[in-house]
Amino acid sequence: xxxxxxxxxxxxxxxxxxxxxxxxxxxxxxxxxxxxxxxxxxxxxxxxxxxxxxxxxxxxxxxxxxxxxxxxxxxxxxxxxxxxxxxxxxxxxxxxxxxxxxxxxxxxxxxxxxxxxxxxxxxxxxxxxxxxxxxxxxxxxxxxxxxxxxxxxxx
Amino acid sequence: xxxxxxxxxxxxxxxxxxxxxxxxxxxxxxxxxxxxxxxxxxxxxxxxxxxxxxxxxxxxxxxxxxxxxxxxxxxxxxxxxxxxxxxxxxxxxxxxxxxxxxxxx
Numbered sequence: 001x002x003x004x005x006x007x008x009x010x011x012x013x014x015x016x017x018x019x020x021x022x023x024x025x026x027x028x029x030x031x032x033x034x035x036x037x038x039x040x041x042x043x044x045x046x047x048x049x050x051x052x053x054x055x056x057x058x059x060x061x062x063x064x065x066x067x068x069x070x071x072x073x074x075x076x077x078x079x080x081x082x083x084x085x086x087x088x089x090x091x092x093x094x095x096x097x098x099x100x101x102x103x104x105x106x107x108x109x110x111x112x113x114x115x116x117x118x119x120x121x122x123x124x125x126x127x128x129x130x131x132x133x134x135x136x137x138x139x140x141x142x143x144x145x146x147x148x149x150x151x152x153x154x155x
Numbered sequence: 156x157x158x159x160x161x162x163x164x165x166x167x168x169x170x171x172x173x174x175x176x177x178x179x180x181x182x183x184x185x186x187x188x189x190x191x192x193x194x195x196x197x198x199x200x201x202x203x204x205x206x207x208x209x210x211x212x213x214x215x216x217x218x219x220x221x222x223x224x225x226x227x228x229x230x231x232x233x234x235x236x237x238x239x240x241x242x243x244x245x246x247x248x249x250x251x252x253x254x255x256x257x258x259x260x
Contacts, residue, residue: 025259032221032256034241096260097222105222108232110240 007036007150009143014155015044016060017087017099023155024048024102031109036150039106040143041134042116046123049115049130054100059083100131107133112146114138162187173249177212180252188250192241197250201238204230208244208251218248218256 008030012023023039030037047053061067061074061083073079091098097105107113115130115137127137138146156175159168162183167175172188174180182197185205189197197205207228211219221244225232235243244256 028221029259031236032242032244034245105225105232108225108236109221110233110236 005030005035005150007038007147009038009040009147009150009152011040011042011152011154012045012048013043015047015057016064017057017084018059018064019155020045020048020057020099021096021102023153024099024106026153026155027111028102028106028109031106031111036111037106037109038112038114038143038146040114040116040138042119043122046115046119046125046130048099049103049113049134050125051129051131054103054131055098057084057099059087103131103133114143114146116140116143171249171255173254174252177209177252180209184252185250192246192250194239194250198238200230200234201247201250204228204235204238204243204247205251208247209253212248212251212253218244218251218253220244220256220258220260222260 008026010023010027012020014020027037027039041049047057058080059067061069061079062071064074067074067083103113113133113135115125115134117137117139120126120137127134156167156169158165164179164184166179166184169175172191182202186197189201194201204224208218208224219227221232221235224230224244224247225235230238239246248255
């Protein structure tokens with residue numbers, strides 16, 4: 001039998017609803033299995049840990065062929081809001097947590113939650129802009145140190 | 156499926172060590188299983204979670220996941236992970252003699 005996974009480090013780099021959930025599900029699922037987990041938010045993924053933005057993440061309707069609507073429709077103002085509303089109501093019906101609730105829960109499981117220094121500098125974010133669950137704004141080198149010994153998953 | 160001796164009692168377990176028949180469970184079996192999982196003593200709080208898991212399973216046929224456990228068991232997610240560091244829902248199900256929670260969240 002293969003050796004069980006003991007630790008995972010998951011990078012969330014996308015700033016859309018569908019870009020953030022998979023990483024959160026994987027981190028929470030890891031902890032549920034007793035696997036150590038780190039979450040590292042970078043670039044637009046930082047919205048998921050931004051005080052003013054984590055409750056307002058949207059589904060991307062442009063450049064998202066999986067949504068099965070023509071791009072020309074996707075660009076119409078309000079389309080993203082409609083797609084987001086549809087997906088959010090499905091998420092609610094399935095009793096999935098919202099992004100803020102999910103991030104809070106994952107923090108409570110003891111997972112590490114970190115923001116990327118380069119992205120924070122790029123967007124002009126400080127620790128005060130980010131939610132309390134964030135344990136630090138760290139460099140890529142520090143991320144690799146924390147990830148040592150386990151797989152890294154980029155989403 | 157194999158037979159295993161736990162707390163002086165023969166029980167049927169699956170490949171992961173979960174009881175196949177929840178009716179073979181008792182607190183002594185739970186304590187013996189806990190030791191194997193690195194939990195030396197099952198406190199009242201552990202038992203509260205385990206009993207809650209069992210009653211939910213008996214009532215609904217499935218074990219609650221960590222999120223609903225945190226919301227409904229009276230023990231917070233944070234505390235659940237302190238009690239069962241190796242995965243509260245999975246471990247409490249195991250120690251409760253029921254099958255593990257199924258689902259991604």
